[in-house]
Amino acid sequence: MDVPARHRPLVLLVAVTLAQVLLLAFQIKQTRGERDVRLIRVWSIELLTPLQRAATYGIAKVAGVWYGYIDLRHARVENQQLTEEVGQLRLKNQELEGQAAEAERLARLLGFRQANATIPMVAAEVIGASADPSSGAIFINRGAREGIRKNMAVITPDGVVGKIFEALPYTSQVLLISDKESGVGVLLANTRTHGVVKGTGDPLLWMDYVTSDEKVPMGEKILTSGEDRIFPKDIPVGTVVSTKPGFPFQTIEVQSAAHLDRLEEVLVLLTQQQLSTRPSEAADSHATSSGTAAANPPATPKNSTPAAASGAVPAHDAKQTKPAAAPAKKPAGTNPPQKQQ
DSSP states (O other): OOOOGGGHHHHHHHHHHHHHHHHHHHHOEEEETTEEEEHHHHHHHHHHHHHHHHHHHHHHHHHHHIIIIITTTTHHHHHHHHHHHHHHHHHHHHHHHHHHHHHHHHHHHHHHHHHTTTSOEEEEEEEEEOSOTTOOEEEESOOGGGTOOTTOEEEETTEEEEEEEEEOSSOEEEEETTSTTOEEEEEETTTOOEEEEEOOSSSEEEEEOOBTTSOOOTTOEEEEOSTTSSSOTTOEEEEEEEEEOOSSBOEEEEEESSOGGGOOEEEEESSOOOOSSOHHHHHHHHHHHHHHHHHSOOOOOTTOOHHHHTTOOOHHHHHHTOOOOOOOOOOTTOOOOOOOO
């Protein structure tokens, strides 16, 4: 760019002045801490620092927009996929927990059934309940074709459930002991005092006909007495939770032994024969024996032979137990030979 002639001295003066200042800044040193720094370097740093700060701030904002929005454009899809996977895992976990609970219930039923193998009974599954909340009734998938009749006892390994109210060919209606129309002849486990447990329509039952002078402690077990001709004797009915004085009979509230609010499988007794083992004891014994057998399998004696291990009878025992041969039948019309003299 051409400079007018009249301005050339001024431009030359400014250029010479700047050059002189730069030379002086290059030569002059300033003490910063323990080091001497040239003045030109100090000026350069002070001049470039604001520009660097502005550039760094701008780059940080651009990076934030990139990593916070543009680079995460697929985060919503991934989040949705992870949410679906978590939901599926939760459902799978609930399914496994349900299967474990079902296996435990069936093991208890099997243990009780094996402990009372001589008593005829039918296992049934609960398939429905009454629509009336005040009515304690359920429906099972066994009926008259399996030998079920009215007023037969219905129990679980925990205790009494109710009785058969109506038996249809393929299903049956069970009246729970919590129903207002239900009643069970019972006795106190320790004192053997007799009474009747009635349903109230609520979770708690009510034991009647126990005189006021009878001491009934909290937690007392209540068993069936067998006097109602429906339930065998000594089946758990419930536990005493509270008592109230009255005349002539005291009021006793009972917590049912069977879990009436979550019934899934039950047992229908086809006879009034007394059980050889209480339901809860039989189920617990079976569970304990199953765990012990799994943990400690039976060992074969060292001196046992293959035949003994397989249950075969040894040769010498077989020889000793061999039945004697029956005498030969003499043909008709023949005489034994006479001894020659």
